[in-house]
């Protein structure tokens with residue numbers, strides 16, 4: 326049963342660690358069966374996952390959440406339900422066929438063909454894509470394209486629901502993804518939040534046509550305080566726009582802009598830093614010392630940007646606490662680097678001091694436990710090939726407030 330907050334809403338997130346009540350996941354499906362050694366780099370996977378096993382691992386992840394009384398919503402199901410609405414269908418079909426590679430003939434053909442599908446088939450096609458040899462479109466473009474070319478690209482990274490939307494208090498930010506392989510994902514989250522009855526009337530604080538911001542970069546350190554990584558995905562202009570938007574709606578008083586290295590290993594802030602308690606963070610030791618933050622605030626009119634400060638100092642100040650504890654995993658640099666690559670730093674808190682982590686990051690997990698954090702281990706040998714851990718694979722929709 327859905328827990329409803331006192332104000333009657335079944336959504337809202339104002340911290341990283343408040344008891345998790347509702348989360349959106351995406352059970353990996355046919356979109357992963359599109360990965361080949363020829364396209365996996367472009368599609369941001371480091372290997373070719375065994376899909377059946379990835380699904381089993383994902384089911385176990387969902388079960389671990391349900392065992393802790395978390396309601397699990399699935400993106401694919403929400404999309405199917407949203408696509409019951411003719412306006413949702415029209416929007417989704419237009420978005421998926423906008424690509425200039427198609428040309429008019431193929432576009433018209435695809436629009437008509439998609440229009441014939443029932444909501445479940447349409448959702449499936451929007452996620453798994455369409456290959457040239459799967460349709461009998463006819464015409465010049467079809468003839469010139471290779472059989473295996475995609476007319477609508479598959480979206481294997483839907484698995485990482487963290488990135489394509491993020492709740493900021495009672496508003497949802499539909500994000501703007503930077504990598505071409507992922508941009509279309511937010512057309513789908515936009516459809517869900519606009520047309521699914523569960524989210525009727527929800528306020529949207531960001532949209533997918535604005536400057537790039539990815540959910541993996543956005544951490545709700547505590548009520549009113551966001552940390553936003555700026556690097557490979559979220560751009561400087563993205564964090565500026567997000568700050569303007571959240572301040573205008575009074576959803577935060579401080580946004581900490583946190584520069585992170587522009588490289589794949591540290592693509593999002595949550596690959597190097599996640600919260601495990603109201604006042605404790607797990608940080609990748611090789612980067613912890615250098616991490617700086619620029620505190621952005623507003624006087625109601627303009628943005629004020631403070632000088633860079635050590636991340637933990639700026640964060641504690643913004644939260645109004647003495648110190649934000651860094652859980653020191655004390656790992657040697659090589660072990661730390663290996664475990665960070667395997668998403669050891671990408672934990673998902675289900676409550677203060679309880680987090681879900683991949684079992685393979687043995688050393689990091691042991692250090693967390695030594696620091697008094699309960700670690701719920703899940704296997705991720707196949708899931709991990711997309712380079713994302715429990716936090717990346719989850720979009721919290723409702724968290725209870727943390728006790729103050």
Ligand SMILES: NC(=[NH2+])NCCC[C@H](N)C(=O)O
Nearest residue numbers: 369485541593711712713717
């Ligand atoms: N929040 C995260 N760290 N997400 C990880 C996303 C991984 C995905 N393959 C990508 O490259 O975009």
